[in-house]
Amino acid sequence: MSKIKTRDVKKDIKSLNKSPQTINRMQSLYDKSRRYQKEFDTPTEQSSDEYATNHLSELGNDLASQGKQGAETLLRRASDHRQRVKSRKDAQTIDFQEYSKKGAKQRHAKDQFRRSKVKHGKLDSRFHNMGIGSESNHNKSPLSKAQKRRFKVVRKSTVKTSAHAAKTAYKTKQATQQAAKQSARAVKAAAKTVTEVAKKIAQVAYAGAKLAVAAIKSLVSLLIAGGWVSVIVILIICLFGSALYVFGDSSSNSYTPISAEVEAYTPIIRIYAKNHGIPDYTELIKAVMMQESGGKGNDPMQASESGFNTKYPRTPNGITDPEYSIDIGIQNLASCLSSAGVTNPVDMDHIRLALQGYNFGNGYISWAQKNHGGYSVANAAEFSDMMATKNGWTGYGDKQYVAHVLRYYPYGHINQGIGNTVITQVALSQLGNAGGQPFWSWYGFNGRVEWCACFVSWCADQGGYIESGIIPKFAGCVNGANWFKDRGQWQERSYTPSPGDIIFFDWQGDGVTDHVGIVEKCENGMVYTVEGNNNNSVRQATYSVGSGIIYGYGVPKY
Known part of the structure; x- marks a missing residue:
């Protein structure tokens, strides 16, 4: 310029x-x-x-x-x-x-x-x-x-x-702004990846774990019903169940699927579960119905004697409308869940209390909370005996109702280890019972027999293990031992047992078993047992691991 x-x-x-x-x-x-x-x-x-x-x-x-x-x-x-x-x-x-x-x-x-x-x-x-x-x-x-x-x-x-x-x-x-959008897309992509991983794990579960299959089906039911609060918790349970199957834990096999008749009631169950404020508990309701009736009859929830029944006679099978039975039964269960303080579908301690209350009546819940701090097999038996005596009846309710229901409930087995503990709790609840009449008469005998095997079978039945094929019904010790041997579920006397194992004895040392009991626990080289017909009573006993009077162990696949 x-x-x-x-x-x-x-x-x-x-x-x-x-x-x-x-x-x-x-x-x-x-x-x-x-x-x-x-x-x-x-x-x-x-x-x-x-x-x-x-x-x-x-x-x-x-x-x-x-x-x-x-x-x-x-x-x-x-x-x-x-x-x-x-x-x-x-x-x-x-x-x-x-x-x-x-x-x-x-x-x-x-x-x-x-x-x-x-x-x-x-x-x-x-x-x-x-x-x-x-x-x-x-x-x-x-x-x-x-x-x-x-x-x-x-x-x-x-x-x-x-x-x-x-x-x-x-x-x-x-x-x-573009960077923010890219971050949002990245988060969305990560969420999609997590979902795909969950699907893959679920596919593994479907390949062989009956319990995980049932849990995943129930998760879908919860999603349909809008039970979002419990979905994440139950998803974790489902995935955990899948992992147990993959790594060989056989406890998942103790789940018993519900019947087609109960499954057919699912749409109606969802409606009344939502009406009564428990939409997340559809699977638990199904388990109760399965135990009560298997989905058959006009009173599938066996709710006729419930205080909520205002339409039909309060006598056994008084209700003749299945839908009304479901309505009243769910209303009763909702009340029990509330009284027991249940917080979610996997709150098993409180669910057990609520279930036993459904069978005995809501009064059991307050009684158990006040006197024992909650549910146990022993106090359920105590309450049943107390009420039977008070009313002059031979029996009151189902002492093992909880175990009977939970065999149909997919979440009840994984996180609580119910498989190998219920049978010991049942056995302990009978301590002091002399003569064995409840056990040999249950088995079908008209008079007294050597009843140690009848006692083990009765305890197994109370936990639902005979029906599910986990433990045989046997009255002779030799037959019981052979059942486990034939299935490759046998361990010799040197074995360190676990709670719930079936212990067989050989008093004479002649290679033939002649007594049987249930392992309560094993600690510090000692085996603790609960045995029927020990001096004609249900008693506890203690033996050294590997003792010469131990014949061997049946190891159930809980």
Whole structure:
């Protein structure tokens, strides 16, 4: 760019034409603008507001250096303009000193771009109309066409710099939004991956674990019924059940599937479960119905004697409408669950209390909580005997109702280890029973026999293990031992047993078993047992591991 020629200026002349000097300043400003633009294209921590601040500050310094009179004129006009801006409240102050002190603030990209244009538009007008002369002469000198062109170049470059800054800020905002969208997509993809993994595990469970299959089916039922609160908990149980199967835990095989008749009632069960506030307990309701009737008859929930029955006689099988039976039975179970403090479908300690209350009546729940702190096989037997004596009956309810129901409940076996503990609890509940009449008469004998095997079989039946094929029904010790041997479930006397194992004895040492009991536990090299017909009573006994009077062990696949 060629340099504009100007006439010589003598220092002793007070009145000067400052237009050429203004053009030179604009040329300098243009060079600085180009430099600012290059700096902006290079990564920097300065914002677009800081660029504008520096730019205007330098411009003010250049103008102030022109002399006292020119500075006073500039400041006076700046002050006037500041007052106009303050009154209108729609423009930005051009007081360069105050602007520098305030510092830069981030603004919206579009607003920044608009204000930049306004500022530079004001400067256009200022320099175009500015005439800086002596105190007595304020005549303004118009700019030539060449000067105007140069001024436009400077203005365009300055505005372009601010526009570039605004555009960059806008692109940064877009990039941030795009990054947020990508993060959201990543989270969604991760969730999808977790779902696929769960499906794969479920497929493994379907391949062979009956319990996991039932649990997954119940999970689907919960989803359909809207039982979202328990879904995550039960999903964990399902996956845990699958893992047990994969790694060879046979306890999952103790689950007994419900019948087609009970399954057919599922839609009705869901409706009344929701009506009575227990939509998450559909599978438990099915298990109760399975134990009560197998889904057969006009009173499938055996709810006729319930206090909630107001339509039919409160006598056994008094209800003749299956749907009404389901309604009343679910209402009764909901009351028991509430009284027992059940929190979710896998809260097994409280569910056991609620189930026994469903069979005995709600009064058992408060009695067990007050006297024993909750449910146990022993206190269920105690309550049954107490109520039978009080009413002059031979029996009261089902002492083993909990075990009978839970064999049909998919969540009742995995997390509580019910398989090898129920039979020992049942056996312990009979301690002190003398003569064995309940056990040999249950088996089918009309008079007393050596009843140790009858006792073991009775305990197994109370836990549902005979029906599920886990333990045989046997009255002779030899037959019982051979049953386990034939299935590869036999261990010799040196074996360290587990609770629930069936222990066989050989009193004579002749290689023939002649007594049987149930292992309660094994600790510190000692085997603790519960035995029927031990001196004609149910008693506990203790033996050393590997004792010579031990014949061997049947090991049920709980």
